[in-house]
Amino acid sequence: MQSMSVAATGMMAQQMHVEVISNNIANMTTTGYKRRRPEFQDLLYQGARQAGAASSQDGTIVPSGVQIGLGVKPAAVYQIFDQGDFVSTENDLDIAVQGDGFFVVTLPSGESAYTRSGNFQLSPNGEIVTADGYLLTPGISVPEDAISISINQEGGVSVQVDGQVQPVELGQLELATFLNPSGLNAIGNNLLKETIASGTPIQATPGTDGMGTLLQGFLESSNVNPVQEITSLITAQRAYDMNSKVITASDEMMATVTQLR
Amino acid sequence: MDTTAYVALSRMDTLQRQMNTVASNLANLSTNGYRGEALRFGEFLESGSDGPGIAFVGIEGVYRDFREGPIETTNNPLDLAISGDGFFSVLTPSGVRYTRDGHFELSSIGEIVTNEGYPLLDEGGAPIALANGLRDFSVGEDGTMTSEGTVIGRLQAMGFGQNQALSLDGGGLFRAGQAPSIADQSKILQGSLERSNVEPVLEITRMMETVRAFEGTQRLIDVDNEMERKVIERALDLRG
Numbered sequence: 001m002q003s004m005s006v007a008a009t010g011m012m013a014q015q016m017h018v019e020v021i022s023n024n025i026a027n028m029t030t031t032g033y034k035r036r037r038p039e040f041q042d043l044l045y046q047g048a049r050q051a052g053a054a055s056s057q058d059g060t061i062v063p064s065g066v067q068i069g070l071g072v073k074p075a076a077v078y079q080i081f082d083q084g085d086f087v088s089t090e091n092d093l094d095i096a097v098q099g100d101g102f103f104v105v106t107l108p109s110g111e112s113a114y115t116r117s118g119n120f121q122l123s124p125n126g127e128i129v130t131a132d133g134y135l136l137t138p139g140i141s142v143p144e145d146a147i148s149i150s151i152n153q154e155g156g157v158s159v160q161v162d163g164q165v166q167p168v169e170l171g172q173l174e175l176a177t178f179l180n181p182s183g184l185n186a187i188g189n190n191l192l193k194e195t196i197a198s199g200t201p202i203q204a205t206p207g208t209d210g211m212g213t214l215l216q217g218f219l220e221s222s223n224v225n226p227v228q229e230i231t232s233l234i235t236a237q238r239a240y241d242m243n244s245k246v247i248t249a250s251d252e253m254m255a256t257v258t259q260l261r
Numbered sequence: 262m263d264t265t266a267y268v269a270l271s272r273m274d275t276l277q278r279q280m281n282t283v284a285s286n287l288a289n290l291s292t293n294g295y296r297g298e299a300l301r302f303g304e305f306l307e308s309g310s311d312g313p314g315i316a317f318v319g320i321e322g323v324y325r326d327f328r329e330g331p332i333e334t335t336n337n338p339l340d341l342a343i344s345g346d347g348f349f350s351v352l353t354p355s356g357v358r359y360t361r362d363g364h365f366e367l368s369s370i371g372e373i374v375t376n377e378g379y380p381l382l383d384e385g386g387a388p389i390a391l392a393n394g395l396r397d398f399s400v401g402e403d404g405t406m407t408s409e410g411t412v413i414g415r416l417q418a419m420g421f422g423q424n425q426a427l428s429l430d431g432g433g434l435f436r437a438g439q440a441p442s443i444a445d446q447s448k449i450l451q452g453s454l455e456r457s458n459v460e461p462v463l464e465i466t467r468m469m470e471t472v473r474a475f476e477g478t479q480r481l482i483d484v485d486n487e488m489e490r491k492v493i494e495r496a497l498d499l500r501g
Contacts, residue, residue, distance in 0.1 A: 001277060003284035010288025017291060037335075039364050039376055040292040042285075044431040049322070051426045052438050064322040064425040066300075068278065069285030072292055075376040075432070078366065080337050100396060179394045180367035199369035210396045210409075239290040242461055246284045249472045253280060256479045257273075 002070070003250045009071030010243035013040050016074050017236040024224045025233075032117030032190055033222035034079040035229075041075040078182045084116075084223040086215065092149045093120040093128065096220040099212025101175030104137040104203065105130055105191065112137065114176055114201070117190040119219055128157075132189055140171045153213040155206040175211045176201040264315055265485040269478045271317040275302055276475045278320055283468045286459045294361030294433055295457035297326040297464075327424045330361075330458035332450065338395050339365045339373065342453040347418025347444030348435060350382040351375055357382065358434040359419060359427070359441070363454055367394060377432060384417040384443065400451040420444030 020038045027033040051065035086096050095118035097103070102114035115130070123129045126142040142149060146159035146168075155173035178184060183197030194201060207213045282298050289295040303321035306314045332342045341363040343349070348359035358379070365381055368374045373381045373389045380388035389406065391398055397409045404416035419441035421427060427435040 001280065003277070003280040006281060006284035006288050010284070010290070013288065013291065038291075040289070041362070041376070041432045042289050042292055042295055042429070045429045047428070049320075051322075051428050062322070063423070064301075064324065065428060066320050066323050067298075067429055068281050068323065069289070069298060069429075070431075071285060072288040076364075076366075078364075080335070082336055100394075177394065179371045179391075180369055181394075182366050183369065197369050199371070210393060236291070238461070239287070242287045242290070242465060243284075245465065246280075246287055246468060249468050250280055250284070252472050253277065253475045256476050260479055260482060 001250045001254060002068075004247055006069070006071040007243045007246035007250070009043065009073065010246070011240055013038075013072045013074055014236050014240040014243065016077075018233065018240070020077055021229050021233045021236060024229050025226070027222055028224045028226060030117075030190065030222050031119050031219050032084070032115060033224065034081055034084075034116065035222070035224045036077050036079050038074055039076045039078065040072050043070045043073050045069055079184075079186070080223065081181050082223055084220045086218045087221050088217060089219055090217050091119075092151075092216065093122065094118060094217055094219045095120065095151060095173075096215040096218040097175060097206070097212045098215055100177050100210060101206065101212045102177070102181075102192065104174065104176050104201070106135045106137050106139075107191075108134070111193070112201070113187065113191040113193050114178075114184065115190050115192065116220060130190075136173070138171060138174060140173070142170065143168070151214055151216040153207055153215070155214050172205060173214065174203050175206050176203045177211065178202070266482050268315060268317055269482045269485070271305075271319065272478045273475060275300070275318050275320055276471050276478070279471050280468070280475075282323070283464050283471065286464050287461065287468075289457055290459055290461065292362075292433065292457050293364055293454050294330065295459065296361070297457070297459040299324045299326065299467075322425075325425060325427075326458060328458055330456045332453050332455050334453050336452045337364075338398055338451060339367065340452055340454045341365065341400060341416070342450045342455040343418045343444075343447050344450055345418065345444060345447030347420040347447045348441075349416075350386070350419050350441070351379040351434070352382055352388065353377075353379045353430075353434065356436075357386070358430060358436060359421075360433045360435065361455055362433040367391065381416070383414040385414075387414075389414055389416070400449055402448045402450070404449045416449055418444040418447040418449065420447070 017038050020036050024035045045067040047067045049066040053062045055062050105113045107113050120128050128136045128140050140157050145162050147162050148160045151157050157170045158167040160167050179199035184192035185195045204211050279300050286297045301321045301324050304316040305319050365373050371391045383389050391408050400406050406413050430436050
C-alpha cells in the first residue's frame, strides 16, 4: 500500500525537523549562533485523470483531475540571521556586531572563514585570534607592554601603553557581508565559508556601506528563542505520531485483505 | 465471483486511494503553503437487463482545499505570506508556476528565489533583484517593495477563476491552464509564513473512517461468499 511509504516520508521529514530543533536548543548559549529552520515540500503527484482532459466529443472537460500526492521531502535547512541579544562581558576582546556583517578569520589552510562569534583572545605573539587560535583578518598585533585595548564602533583598535599618555593606533578591523548569507556553508566551530550561493564577500569598515557597528565588551548570544523551539518540537512530535498512526492504519487494512475468504 | 464481490472490490480500491490522500496530507503537515486534498467519489452505473442497475464506485476527482492555512510570524524578511486568495508567481525552466509557499532566499546575484532557485516574479512578470542584499528590504501589505528607501517594484498575488483546475507539479508548484488575474483583495505579509492547511483532527478521523469502511466491505464480501457456499451446499443436498 502506497499510504505506508507516504507516511514513511512524513516520519522521516518530522525526524529531520526534530534534529534541527535539537541542534538549535543545543546551541542556545553558543555565541553568535544563528537558528536554523527546515523547509519542506510536497513530493511528486501521481495523476490518474488529468484536469482539463476532454470528457466527451462535445468539448466538455474534466474540471478537476485526480492527482494523488506521494509524500513530502525536506527542501532546505536555512539560517535566520536576525540579531541575537547582547550580553555584557566587560572583556576587552569580546566584540559584538550590531547590524550586518561577519568577522573575517583566516583558517590554517589559508582560506577565509566568516563568523558572528566575537569572543577573541590574544595569541602568545600578541595577535588577535579566535577561541581556536585562528587569526582575525586584517591581522592586529598587540604589543607586550599594552595595558588596555580599546576598539571603537568603527573598528579602530588602539592600545594604552604603560608610561605613555597618548594611545597607540594599531589598526582597523573590517567586516564582510554577503548578498545571501543563508547560502554560507557552516563548517562548525561557529565558522561559515563562502559558497557559490552566498555570493562573494563585500568587505568594509564597520559603520560604512550599511555595515553594522562594533560593541566592545559585549557578546552576541544566539538568536534561538526557546519558546518557539519547544512549540515547534511539540508540533513535530505530534506530526510524527500521526504519520506513524497512518502506517498502523494501513497495516490494519492490509490485514483485512489477507482475512478475505 | 459475482457482482457483489466486484462492487465491494471497487469500494475497497477507492478506500485504499483515500488512505493514500490521508497519508499524503499528514506527511505534509509541516509543508509551508500545502493545500490538503480529498477524493470525490462517483458511481459508475451499469444498467442491468432485469431491474435496477448496479453502481460501482470510482474516483471522480481530487478536491483540493484552497482555504487559507494558519499564518505564523517568523520575522525573516524573505518569508512572505499571502492573506487571502492568490499565489506567488515563480519562473521555472518549464514556464511560470504558482505557489503559496512564501519562503524565499536571495541568490548570489541578489535575486529573490525559491528553495529551488526559481526567481520570484513581480506584477510585471520580471524577476526581482536586490542590489544591496536584504538591507532595509521591506514589502508593504499591498506588495510594494522598497529597498533602502527606494521603491523597486510591486509584488502581487495572482488569482484564478477556477482553483480546482490547477494541477500540481510537486514542490508546492501549481501549473495553470488558465490566465491569471491580479487578486487585488489579497494582502502580502512580510516576516510571516503560511503553514499547511491540513487539519490533523479531520485527517485522523477520516483515516479511522477509512479503515472501518474497509473492514466493513471485507465483511460484505465474506457474507456474500458464505451465501454462495450455502446455495451450493443446498443444491448438492437436494440432488442427493
